Amino acid sequence: MSARVLVVDDVLPNVKLLAAKLTREYFNVITAFNGPEALEMVHRESPDIVLLDVMMPGMDGFEVCERIRSDPATMHIPVVMVTALSDVADRVRGLEAGADDFLTKPVNDIALFARVRSLVRLKMMMDEWRLRENTSGQFGVIERSGTLLNESFERARILVLEDSALDLDKVTETLQRDHNSVMATDTGAKALERALTNELDLVVVSLTLVNEDGLRLCSQLRSHERTRQVPILLMVDEGDLNHVAKGLELGANDYVIKPIDRNELLARARTQIRRKRYQERLRANYEQSLSMALTDSLTGVFNRRYVNAHLPRLLERAIDSQKPVAVLMFDIDHFKVVNDSYGHTIGDEVLREVSARASRNLRTFDLVARLGGEEFIVILPDTDGEAALIVAERLRQRIADVPFTVSAVGADEISVTVSIGISVGGRLGDTAETLIRRADEALYEAKRSGRNCVIADARIAIDG
Template sequence: MSARVLVVDDVLPNVKLLAAKLTREYFNVITAFNGPEALDLINREAPDIVLLDVMMPGMDGFEVCERIRSNPATMHIPVIMVTALSDVADRVRGLEAGADDFLTKPVNDIALFARVRSLVRLKMMMDEWRLRESTSGQFGVIERSGSLLNESYERARVLILEDSALDLEKVAETLERDHHEVLSSDSCAKALEQALNTELDLVVISLTLMNEDGLRLCSQLRSHERTRQVPILLMVDEGDLNHVAKGLDLGANDYVIKPIDRNEMLARARTQIRRKRYQERLRSNYEHSLSMALTDSLTGVFNRRYVNAHLPRLLERAIDSHKPVSVLMFDIDHFKVVNDSYGHSVGDEVLREVSARASRNLRTFDLVARLGGEEFVVILPDTDGEAALIVAERLRHRIAETPFAVSAEVGQINVTVSIGISVGGRLGDTAEGLIRRADDALYEAKRLGRNCVVADARAEIEG
């Protein structure tokens, strides 16, 4: 996973060491040597994550972090504080300032890379929800969601998986300070059952269980739709970085080291609960605003109006961040024959199923829209031409491989699609040009015999 990482430290060797490590892992690294320079770069370069030294002259890392969090344009950027300070009070101060984690020098590579990747994944998802809410706001039907730090962290429902009675009692008492409703379990099976039957705001999982593997529950929670977005906080023994890295890769959001410091536990829990509630507010605003105005009433996917508003903003972000955005334009082959042979009601059934198959085979932050008739568009953020070609071929195959069940006497019919690809993200690109190039590639796919994928020449070069 590639990302733009801002490394901030007033000591040049420290900057060079971190930059070299991250570059070897294929991250794009930019650097700053003091707080004001860092804030200026954040505003100009829009990094995906900030690695921030604490002890800097003038403006220290705590103040920099607080300024990042107080700015609505940057408050969602993950911040990892990297410092020689190792006292728990310093960690808590950093977390309360808005930091997502606190790594002690010399930085362990396993912890560093796992944390960066985990937080970048979170930011990608948050970026898409923020952009979609912003697009929806253009139509004047919602109010903005406000600040992440303004979200309440109290009165949450928290599930704890822990088989140590002493540790469970300490963690539960700590969380109850914020008036949380605390549920507990001593087995993965029981905890999963509770999670699937209860609306949770946070799950705390011990990785020091005597007879079970807490990572199993972590994996199970991420595999179920109902619990996929519930934040997970791991409790681990000091030095057990391999389990931490694995847990973050599986989708855990944060971790705390045993023996548990009460203030640190509260700070980390508050961060996760606030983030979940902020994300839920974004999603709720977005879904409410689009349910009527911006979705296609037949298929339930977006309509042309939404694409016309959203794609220019997405392309602008792609140009600013130097990350490509790809467009797939596709339509149903010989759709007129379907309508003429079986009637428009069967044609509507086919349109709905094509939309459903397209949506099921894309990432959660990709976008599917019906432009009209049998013509659809898929927008793929942060996707180059090579990856877009793989997605398009998979989509074409998933539609063609299984006949469509229909209400007509024949019972089922075969359906195929033709797909054209374009890629944007260069200075001067426009949404209209991106759509036009994808449409031209789609026309070429139909000329070549249909049921195939054709990439615009520029997409092939960039892929």
């Protein structure tokens, strides 16, 4: 996996050493020698990961990390602090500043490359969700998700796999400080069962189990759709870097060294919970934006944008399968009179009820969309001209025969009718544009013919 790595250190030999190691692994390396230069490079070069020295004159690594994390444009870039500091308090301070990991010099190559590859994979996934959010933001349908550090880390649902009673008590008590709900188990089979039946924010897996390999659970969690995105935090013995590297390769997100420092465990757990919740917010925003972009907010049916994307594909399939597709265009007769007589609130009620009646009287795979105003379209796959005429006439009757109940004072019920035009396509050379145009022309003919009627495009007799 190739990636752009920014190495930041005020000591030139340290920069050269790290750059040489990374270059041999086919990473693209860029460098900076102080905090301000590092921030400039982060904005200008958009690295995939930052390897950041802590002890630099002027602006130290902690401040650089905090600035990267506080900027919505750069907060998603992974930061690994690489330093001679080995005190647990320094590691915790770095993690609380937003660092993804804290590697002590001299850096072990196995740990370095495993961490870089793991975090770059994570960034690529987050970049995809951020790109989708940015696209949605351009449509103006959602607000941005804020920053990662703004996400809550409290009241998480956590599963712990540990067969040491002493370690389990320590881990459970520590994680419960954030008002978390912690489930514990001592076998991988039980852990997998609980993971598949509960919504989890974090899974903590010991790699020092007596009778089984905790990495097996990591593999199983990543193979199930339900648990694929749940963060995994490993607990490992000091020096067991081969297992750490394998765990990160299998999809684990982070690790903590035994004997466990409570503050470090809490800091790493908070980082993973925050990231999961931020990613879920991105996904939810995207799904919401997709729904808002493709549906009509008043009636709940699809909108013109969806029709423009869906009908060409449907028509292409109809041509390939030699099965016709029918289009009904209809609008509400004298709808302006409704608005002028009763107000736009009642007009909205009529639009919603027309949409509901249309949807109720069609097959589940037929499509209803509001094109704008009082104009609607219905798309009927695998439907010839004769069948389309039957459907259109039934729809017209369902709307005209039963008065609409509305909330207007002095007008509990009002009569509503629609005019409908039909076209059918599926021949080589047919396009969505021509199909819609022919249905629209038939609709106008229905209006000229007195309204509250169905008119088919002249080609239907030929196509049928």
